[in-house]
Amino acid sequence: MRRTKYIMSGGLAFSEDKDMEKLRRFSLKGWHVSGFKFMGYVLEKGEKLDCIYSVDYRPIKEEEEEEYAEFFSSSGWAHIASEGDVHLFRANPGTKPIYTDRETTVEKYENSARPINKLAVPLVLATVLLWVGAMVSYGFLNIFLTVAAIVLSVIAIPAAWTALAAARNRWKANNKKTFVYVSYLLPILVLLIAVLGLLLFDIRAVRMLVYMVIGAIAFPATIWFIMSFSHKMRKDKV
Known part of the structure; x- marks a missing residue:
């Protein structure tokens, strides 16, 4: 066993x-x-x-x-x-x-967010620059920048969502309800912008980026829904 x-x-x-x-x-x-x-x-x-x-x-x-x-x-x-x-x-x-009070709870989530932000911020900035370069370049440079942007996006997008979730935890602890609501709405807003970009632009790099963003939002959302449903079912059984 x-x-x-x-x-x-x-x-x-x-x-x-x-x-x-x-x-x-x-x-x-x-x-x-x-x-x-x-x-x-x-x-x-x-x-x-x-x-x-x-x-x-x-x-x-x-x-x-x-x-x-x-x-x-x-x-x-x-x-x-x-x-x-x-x-x-x-x-x-x-x-x-x-943790029993707001001050120490906020400190806890500030500590959790700090290393995530150190990773996410430069990754997102570098990824944005690569995608911009891919959109305005041609030939071999375009191919190189597009591949580099895709590879970096695979890391940067999850890192960005994790940083957003860590920030949300800090805002919740600090009772900043407006920021919490905005953090929940932000993925929906990004998804709408991505769909709009898909309809308006016919640039290969833009369409690839849009597909990645849609997948990066839809896939974690599906996993979250399944896990939340499973958690609720198990909790009800207990």
């Missing part, structure tokens, strides 16, 4: 609470998270326990790790694993949450 297994994450920027609830459900079945893995978690078989989970986002130096873990341990939160600036903790039900 297998003693370990892998489960996917919904993406902490998109579904942190759902991920933590999912880990709790698995603990109730005797599968306890032991670490992070690419786009998910590693679970180990053990006794059935009711545990709650939480994450913290913070850059920690190696010499600070022990003190950091002890600080949370004194509050009832046991450190499980870390991946970069993301740290996963487990506690007994009823333990006081790691």
Whole structure:
């Protein structure tokens, strides 16, 4: 019988609470998270326990790790694993949450957004410049810039959506409802602009970009809908 297994994450920027609830459900079945893995978690078989989970986002130096873990341990939160600036903790039900006020919660999501923004902003800018170059160039240069733009878009578009989701979490924590609403409307607006561009322009580079944008919005939206529906069904069963 297998003693370990892998489960996917919904993406902490998109579904942190759902991920933590999912880990709790698995603990109730005797599968306890032991670490992070690419786009998910590693679970180990053990006794059935009711545990709650939480994450913290913070850059920690190696010499600070022990003190950091002890600080949370004194509050009832046991450190499980870390991946970069993301740290996963487990506690007994009823333990006081790691973050209980707006100021520290905002700080948490600012910490989570910082590394994402450092990656997303230059990637998006470089991608935009490459697409502009592809639209105004000809011949071999056009082919080169188009290929480079496509390759970079594969990384830049998901990074941009992740950065937007991380920003939304920060705005929610800071009770900035207008920004939250705009963040939900932005993908729809981008999708409408993309469809409009498809109708108005017959430039190959533009049409390729539009198809990529439409796919980048439609595919994650479909995955999100399926995962949300699955999460709701499982929650109703519990």
